[in-house]
Amino acid sequence: MTELRTLKVALLGCGNVGAQVARILLDDAEMLASRAGARLELIGIAVRDVAAPRDVELPHELFTTDAETLVKDADLVIELMGGIEPARTLILTAMRNGACVVTGNKALVAKEGPTLHEEADRAGVQLSYEAAVAGAIPILRPIRDSLSGDRITRVLGIVNGTTNFILDQMDSTGAQFADALAEAQRLGYAEADPTADVEGHDAASKAAILASLSFHTRFSLADVYCEGISSVTAADIAAAKDAGFVIKxxxxxEKLGATGRETGTDTDGATGVSVRVHPTLLPREHPMAAVRGAFNAVFIEAENAGELMFYGQGAGGTPTASAVMGDLVSAARSIVLGGPGRAETATGQVPALPISAAATSYYIGLDVADQPGVLARIAQLFAEHGVSIEIMRQTIQRDADSKIESAALRIVTHRASEAALAATVEAVKGLDVINSVTSVLRVEGV
Structure with a gap:
């Protein structure tokens, strides 16, 4: 029997995910060797504090604070530190010294992806980041490899478990946003500072990565339009439920324009890719509407494959470690077989379009005067802006003290350009029969 070669593995970071990766490398060494075609020897774990408590008991002699020396001696480097620096510098150093790199750092890949890929190409090494999007769900490799012979036209993703848990709690229990967030923090789904999650920044980083792979163009975080969920109210959730929708x-x-999803006036003739993150109403019968709790899902539309959905745990140490290990075994096999690192699939330069070019439907909540002719005036204004109303529902509201009556109006439009819809909302605000615009949310899947 041929003796297996040994590949040296350096691990940067030993948090929740890193500790599980180290455990798997040590506990499942024989299984990994049989699948990688080489023994994977963990030669060190770079951390800021070697004495800090860990979730997993690991050999003390593996820990070091000298990350730079560690990566220079490795065949494979796993970066799970997070942040931009020193992660960026260490990854570049590793690749320049001939090491393949596996990272779960979505912020770094979204911001510095082109630089990292260029260095990987120059060095002839593999750069992999399956764990950067949707945790344990194998989504990046299927997009890059399995669908490489197809044309993806659209990707919808629930890629942040914290926000999905919060919105699911609001939908299922009627909780206010603050209460649902507090419960997410109590259960460990949300950080003490949840800004990156609830304001959509985490999802935006993942959107840039998904768009880059799906449309073979390098998109950065700056190309992503981003809105969070902090302004979503229990009243929005209840009204959406009443109309048969769920908010995610x-x-x-999505590809827009002559060769994409929308044509003609919907995108004002623009051709390119719209990349965006925002609260969205989905019909309750849509497959994505059934994604509950902290789970993630990615829904893909392709010209030949049709509709595909990938579902699973989007966070957590063990699930995310599974994605890291898949990348690690793949990179190890490429070294054993002696081929070059897998090149990036960016082959074109499709422009990123502004949010105004997107084609969407809107859900609009209005508080209006309860008097004759109000609905007709509103409908006429929508028509004047070229926006067609699909659903209009009215509920009378009576103030118990003043006896003043108003009406809660809920409107769902047909698809139109984002620019036309935004202009319509601004015009509606100017009507003297409008007390307030209570909510404006986008709708997909109708």
């Missing part, structure tokens, strides 16, 4: 924070990347 979606990452959306």
């Amino acid at each position: 924070l979606l990452a959306i990347a």
Whole structure:
């Protein structure tokens, strides 16, 4: 029997995910060797504090604070530190010294992806980041490899478990946003500072990565339009439920224009890719509407494959470690077989379009005067802006003290350009019969 070669593995970071990766490398060494075709020897774990408590008991002699020396001696480097620096510098150093790199750092890949890929190409090494999007769900490799012979036209993703848990709690229990967030923090789904999650920044990083792979163009975080969920109210959730919808924070990347999803006046003739993150109403019968709790899902539309959905745990140490290990075994096999690192699939330069070019439907909540002719005036204004109303529902509201009556109006439009819809909302605000615009949310799947 041929003796297996040994590949040296350096691990940067030993948090929740890193600790599980180290455990798998040590506990499942024989299984990994049989699948990689080489023994994977963990030679060190770079951390800021070697004495800090860990979730997993690991050999003390593996820990070091000298990350730079560690990566220079490795064949494979796993970066799970997070942040931009020193992660960026260490990854570049590793690749320049001939190491393949596996990272779960979505912020770094979204911001510095082109630089990292260029260095990987120059060095002839593999750069992999399956764990950067949707945790344990194998989504990046299927997009890059399995669908490489197809044309993806649209991607919808629930890619942040924290926000999905919050919105699901609001939908299922009627909780206010603040209460649902507090419950997410109590259960460990949300950080003490949840800004990156609830304001959509985490999902935006993942949207840039999904768009880059799906449309073979390098998109950065700056190309992503981003809105979070902090302004979504229990009243919005209840009204959406009453109309047969559920609200999700979606990452959306879609091809628009003559060769994409929309043509003609919907996108004002623009051709390119719209990449955006925002709260979105989905019909309750849509497959994505059934994604509950902290789970993630990615829904893909392709010209030949049709509709595909990938579903699973989007966070957590063990699930995310599974994605890291898949990348690690793949990179190890490429070294054993002696081929070059897998090149990036960016082959074109499709422009990123502004949010105004997107084609969407809107859900609009209005508080209006309860008097004759109000509905007709509103409908006429929509028509004047070229926006067609699909659903209009009215509920009378009576103030118990003043006896003043108003009406809660809920409107769902047909698809139109984002620019036309935004202009319509602004015009509606100017009507003297409008007390207030209570909510404006986008709709998909209708």
